[in-house]
Amino acid sequence: MHLRSLLVLSLLSIPQIAISQQVTHNVKGTVTDKQSKEQLIGAIITIPELKKNAVAKLDGTFAFERIPAGTYHVRCTYVGYQAIDTVITVNKNIDLTLPLNNQSSALGEVVVKGKQDAESESTAKRSEQNAASVMNIISARAIQLSPDLTVANVLQRISGVSIERSSSGEGRYAIIRGMDQRYNNTLVNGIKIPSPDNKSRFVPLDIFPSELVERIEVNKTLTPNMEADAIGGTVNMVMKNAPDKLYVNASAATGFSQTVLQDGFNAFPVGAIQKSSPYQAKGPDYSATPDDFTRDNLNYTHKKAPANAMGTLSIGDRFFKDRLGIMLGGSYQNLYRSYKSIFNPGEFQEGGLLYVKHANQRTYSSHLIRTGLNAKIDFNINPKHKLALYSAYADFQDAQARLTTDTLMPAPRTGYGTGQVWNFGRSKYQRQNIFSNTLQGNHSILDDRLKVDWSAVYSKATNNIPDWAEYEYDGGFYADGTSPEPYKHTDVATNFHRMWWKNSDRDFAGYLNLTYSNKAWDVPFDLSAGGMYRDKHRDNKYDNYELRPVPGPGGAPQPWNGIYNFNWTVFNPKGSPGEANNYRSNERITAGYLMLKFVVNKLETTAGVRAENTDQDYDTDLPVTQEGKTGTISYMDVLPSVNFKYILNKHTNLRLSYYAAISRPAFFEIVPYNYDGDQFTEKGNPHLLHTTSDNIDLRYELFPKSNEQILVGIFYKALKNPIEYGFEFTGQQNQKVYMPGNYGNANNFGFEFVYEKYIGNFGIRANYTYTNSKITTTKLTSELVNGGSPNKIYLNESRPLQGQSAHIANAALLYKNAKIGLDFQLAWQYTGKRIVLVSPYYGFDNWQKGMNLFDLSAEKRFAKHFAVFAKIQNLLDAKYEVYIDKAPAKNDTPIPFQDMSASRTLVQRDQYGQNYLLGLRFILNK
Template structure:
């Protein structure tokens, strides 16, 4: 029996071996005949047989039953059909080349233009760029888990984000340089910021659906504005296509936390958009009836689905001369989360020892945030003739955010001796913010003479922010010890004094740009000589009105007890408001710049060299009394900013780059105004003696682009910043947070990027190491004696380690795309303390997201996005142990560090439908 089984096994093995020998495997690749870019998703078939689409690496595989001559039939949008016959005698690899489609009618050449929305286009432009940059394509954004530009940017090597109070990304930190060291462009033009203090633009305003690509430039050329030490973010909006283009989607979703808790809402319509001073004039004295109570009345909203929609439509008309593209995006989202907030806000002098850390307030905060985001984009261009073209662009973004914050606050020091014996407060805050950015641009491109071109741009843009009637009430309602009773006792809920604040600001830019470029060659060396300049006039208004409402004692002199927002009385302590203060100011700025730049190529070495001169004039005028020394001020300075960029092309797929550029960082408008803004946890003040920072920057990068959507990047960078602007605490009690110049700082590191595809599978990896240092003066206390000593630390916001990884699956035959993405931001300083070794750090944060898309019938798709899959906790801490005599909520006894904040934002789900034509 065993012999029979063995005989059958041997027979089967021989049969399979013979059968395997008879199968011929043909592996192949398909690419562009000129650029050699691999063509992804092209259809390859064998005449009379089956067909397939090329994979993520542009390859295909056929199994043939016998030798012979086979005709391969290849089709791809924008390319001529390829039919080629190849004799196949054994398993082999073949390379097929396709030519772009073009037709010539009389003397007019009509050529299909490659799409700028693809990954292949983004990689090609990265390779050909004269400077160091990274590009994210619209296609990559569409398939990613992200719906706003800020979150898209966290996928770029060397970029992390600072998050808003609802967990979404808001500001980009590039190569460890805080958001102040970067600037933002739309279609290559700088835009103003709605931020009430700073220049940098909150990137959560921008829906991701409207862009054609996002470019992150890390080394400046002379034709770029020079106020970026970290980098430049350019959002390129969709351009007019060569034929009808439609991309539309609608989706819905839900936030995981809202399955478990109600959404706390208040009626935004009840808010008085103008303060009593604004509504009635400077002579008006406010009365209690001028302040609504409805915006502090919270109700539960049980069903809060997220809704999102976007559409982009474009085409060309009149013999392709007129191009039109319009787009709109709308997002309506709800989020809710809880946050533990234990600020290490009490520095305690010890006898015979160093000062220690104590927590005075332990807070539990519940947030509910309703966000509405709207983006509108329009582009029109007209090709007058071969030598002249004009273009008009318009962009408008709106972000409305209504947030409730309900807080329970427990006093931790004595007379508290344990759980239930500390004084307790309850706070409720209603905050509504309306932000807008609008930009209108007119451009012209003209070929004046052979080799001589001129382009110009005129821009009007404006940003606004309005936070009307920021309201918070406070209830003192827990255990308390007064002078007559040293032991804690519980008293009735007590109403307390509070404030109503109106804040608004506007930032208006009028800008003009002009560039002249001459192309020629000398001794067979091609070159481009460019000259240009820009002028910008900026004006900013800032308004701040603060009314203090004080409770009225009962007739018998006792305090009012709390029942609800409608049943207690207050008086207006300052009925005229607070118009005479430095928070009401006007700021102006003019910047003029001129540059010269030479680009030339000798053999495989391309060089860009030049310099830029920028002249800055800043002024401010406040509503302080005329006798105040700091009522107004002015600063002026000029900077020469040289740069040189080398790109050595080892072959058509490999570059070696070396760059140097000088750059600056200007103080923001608020930072030089000697004002004081009250905050939740500390007050902020300006500094009229603040200087602008300057920096020298060096980059070295190796680039390999094996295929059209693959890359390997290895780079290093070094920055030396003179007079960097960092925030620290000042004042007799060190209770004011103020910008200052802190000597010199250095910042260096390296980046690595790897992107590879094998058939249907792909992987994207990037890692950035950054090391920065700055030395500042801190307070050090021993035995209650204070002294100032130096402390060397990283720059605020800089993470030593940033990493991204994504696993991809793409099946073009079945129209399926899947992506699992991971993003890691290492620990970093979130807040600089005035005390030695007491800085607040943000813990390293790992986020996992998922997205998928299934296409069918060529034009339709369904998609899903899931953010924060594992509900990662966002934590902040101080690297010091607590010295409170009694246990503090949420703290671990005996721990070497102190938790100051922990937030759990929960998962967010989205499912939708897309139409593409």
């Protein structure tokens, strides 16, 4: 019986042993676009018989493990692509490639790219690889998943690009390869736009919400068909185009700023601001009275933690058998920012000593409203003739309150808690906007051998700062001649100003390009010729009133008892109409180019020459007898360029480029204005020369996969007459003015490295740029001789160009799991130390300390069309710090905020805190 039972059990176990020992295999593979070969991240792969599914990872790969031997169906689907079914026989480990056809790759004879393709990382990489010039691109998808809210902040993720921040801590201007913002230009859909800035040409990039762009292109070399005023490079914002099918992308978000949560927010009633000055409202014969100036905009209300709010909407589709495409987009941001600032300007003292006279503590509160609208309409008349109309509007409002306490460091101060104290309040409301319309045509004739494209452009940028208001009262706790002991001095009102700034730039521009394609001796070539004409007009209006407190009996100062409780008189009741700050300026630029592009074996060459003629004139409101009332400037530049691209294989390029470029002075800089700025007297320079530059680039490019890259490059720039702001002595004692000038020639060279790699669901994106520029100027110092008499000494000092950091680095750790719909990014950005203010004294330049920024973003998709997202900016609360590489002179009393044992002096420290955002997104892409 025992033997019989054992036999039965043995027979029953045979199938189980067979099953447990059944051979299994692994099935893995990659999903790609059949035409472009790019990996399709997030594609869904299923084996119906086994009820198994997988999702393509960041590198486009998928895997099924422990698949029993047999024959199975494999089905692959991806939004916007035709699904495929294939049959596989599993008898060993299998490695598949599943190529999918884009549903929108061809519609009759009209080729239309799908929206998803146009916004993908892979498309951005492919555009970089195929470009004729050295270019870096960041895609819409990368922008959407980044922690950034504006185009300016997005740009800091690109190799060789750092940003200059506004007074509210927001990124504002791009510095490309160490070249200050004046050396770069800004385009929308390849068309240059005017600047609303009242003093410069460069465009404040924080005016543009990042959600409206399809991609951002940074060109670091120029071809002859590109405008030449871009020594550093160009920033081209390509706005969203019409999709091939219905597309909707909408989001709403809210959040807080950490500093606002902690300290609250100081607000003033923007509606109380007088939009026009008395002169502007009532004419030149009117004499202003105290009643013409409101006090309400200097009445601050402290609020507790107002919330930020954001919303975006993009919607597009095609109609009339896909001949008409429409894309509409809008973005709105309502943000509250506050921060505290320490400001201790270091001053030169005879003997070359650094003297700290003022210790300012400032509290800033900024209410930012950013609105963006864009519309793109394209119409395909037939396959050979197409028209497009693009309109964009960007509006930025900043209502900023600044409260300052300034303690005087020298006597009568005797230590902490004593000294003369000056108290300031300032209300500044600024509104900037840009409106641009472009009508474009693309035509193909002569059997497609001749292509013609043209653009007609109207753009206008405006800037308005109405009723920039301030007040000041002085007091403090100190001893004086009336008392040997410190006592609280009565706060007394002092003189202050009310200012109105308003300027506008209007552009009319036309572009025409012709390209003839053929072959010569079996060498294919494109011969291009074209031109551009721009007529620009600027109006600048400025009005400044000085208000003075009414003195008491015997001329005694008027006590300060609040903004509503003292009386003032208007020192200059007619305002300030007869100044050079009021001017009209015109600029006419005529350009033409000839360019040849041809390919011999693996070498692609793009070469040619561009000529640009610049005519400028201005007319100010200065008296007719005063020098500099009017002025004219004219110059012609002939600018050759050549770009070589050697295609080593389908994944690798080697590039060598040379181009000549220029940088024009801003309108304001060549007008002989003179006014008292926030820190020092500023003055224009009618003798300012424009900058020219010769530029060389060499870059190796490797694109191992469609969304991966390795870039290594070097660059060199030789600049003639670079423009920088510095100080000039007036000849009256040590008085000086801050003004633009040509301080000598300069060189700039550097090295770039970019690395992007994905393994499974993880990825790393990193870049590093080293830049070294040099300019040598003469600086003043002195030594004390003969018992303390100063002996002036002039020394040559070499330094980097203003705004140039030797080291810039970015890194991002990425995680993407398409199966559960999760994206995560931790981003780091480092900007090395750089000069922010050039001093006229030897060793006194102001340096920004190196800055590390960490940002975090995440997105979780659910219910097919929805996603929740979160962004945290400045995760570790990095501080903006400025210092002078010189220890402060010893003082009888301690100096606040200074380490007296250190070898440098702190000039400024701003602490912006973290910003938190949580939102919901809806995406429909049929």
